[in-house]
Amino acid sequence: MKFLAPSLLLASLAASSPITPPSTISISTTSHRDHPDIEARQFADFGIPGFSTMNDLVDGDASACPKVVLVFGRATLEPGNMGISTGPALASGLRALYGETGVWVQGIGNPYMADFANNFAPQGASSAAIGEAVRLLELAASKCPGSGIVVGGYSQGSAVVAAALGRVGKGVRGRVRGVVLFGYSQNKQNHGLVPGFPSEKVKVFCALGDLVCQGSLAVTFVHFSYLDDAAGPAVEFLSSKIGV
Numbered sequence: 001m002k003f004l005a006p007s008l009l010l011a012s013l014a015a016s017s018p019i020t021p022p023s024t025i026s027i028s029t030t031s032h033r034d035h036p037d038i039e040a041r042q043f044a045d046f047g048i049p050g051f052s053t054m055n056d057l058v059d060g061d062a063s064a065c066p067k068v069v070l071v072f073g074r075a076t077l078e079p080g081n082m083g084i085s086t087g088p089a090l091a092s093g094l095r096a097l098y099g100e101t102g103v104w105v106q107g108i109g110n111p112y113m114a115d116f117a118n119n120f121a122p123q124g125a126s127s128a129a130i131g132e133a134v135r136l137l138e139l140a141a142s143k144c145p146g147s148g149i150v151v152g153g154y155s156q157g158s159a160v161v162a163a164a165l166g167r168v169g170k171g172v173r174g175r176v177r178g179v180v181l182f183g184y185s186q187n188k189q190n191h192g193l194v195p196g197f198p199s200e201k202v203k204v205f206c207a208l209g210d211l212v213c214q215g216s217l218a219v220t221f222v223h224f225s226y227l228d229d230a231a232g233p234a235v236e237f238l239s240s241k242i243g244v
Contacts, residue, residue, distance in 0.1 A: 052080025054091065056104035057140055065144035067102045068242055070094060071136050073129075073157025074107060075183070076114050081107025083114075086154040086182045086230035093235035094150075098242075104147075106140070108133050112160060119217055124159030124186045133164035141172045148242045149175050152234070154182040154226065155212060162186055166196045173197065178241035180234040181205065182226040188215035203237040205229045 057069055070091060074083030082088055082105070091105040112129035123130065140149045153161040158181040165173060179194060179202045181187075187206055194202050206213035209222045 052078070052082050052084050052088070053109065054080075054082050054105040054107050055109075057106035057136060057143065060104055060143075062143050064101075065147050066104045067098055067147060068094060069104045069106065069140045069144055069147045069149050071106050071108065071133065071140060071149065071151050071161070073112065073133060073153035073160040074114055075155035075157055076116055076119060078114055078154075081109035081112075083107075083154065083157075085224075086226050087152065087157075089227050089230040090152050090180065090234055093231045094238065097235060097239055104144075106136055108136060108157065108160060112157075114156060119156050119159075119185065123163040124189075125156055125163060129160050130163040130167060133160050134167050137164060137168050137172050137176070141175045148177045150177055150238045150242065151179045152181070152230075153184075154230075155185055155223070158182060158184045159186045162190065162194045162197075165194050177201065178238045179203070180230075180237060182230060182234075183207075183210055183212050183223050185212050185217075187213040201241060203234065205234065 057071070072082055072087045072090065074081065074087050075085070078084060078087075082091070087107065091103070094103045108129070109132070111126070112132050113126075118124075118126040118129065121127075137149065137151070140147070151161050151165065153159070161179065162181065162184070163186075165176065165179065173196070176197075179197065181194075181202070182205045184190075184192075184204050184206060187204060192204055193199055205226055207222045207225050209220060210225075211218045211220055212223050
């Protein structure tokens, strides 16, 4: 089944925000064909208005913890707490692999406002936003001790999660199986790494010509090009760390 991100909404944001332009993505939904509620949720994941927020970890019952918990930071000016581009694409790819109930998806929300000004903060994000990411990682570790934790971030969201991983305790950090970063805004500053986190658990997606990855806040069209990476190679990388 193919999903088309709403072009009108993307067009209205693309000039000022790192959001992927309209693109069609194919994702296997074989196991969902007889479940219209799941199919509707996948449409929601790709940006149908009102469905860019996901709080599976916060709202979920600890007795029903999944195999995988994804904590994700959206890009500057993206709506909700997941955004409407790489976050939903990554989440849907993981669900296609592990099943709807096998993955909890949690976006990093308030006080992470995804505003433009905090890109200039020392770590590329506000201390409050980083603190919220830390809280969610700690919640994932305590609420679901048997689940694998994976982390993703796009643009400013990549700075949020990278800083959070350096701030959490060693025990929580050790629970994180893998990290994927798209258009990593601290890529140059951190030398392509997440400080204090094992490099073999990190995959950075920086397209050729993406100036954000080169230490600039000048956003070019190529900074919008990570949707396919999120839906494919990023899912493959995380699954190689999670296992079957």
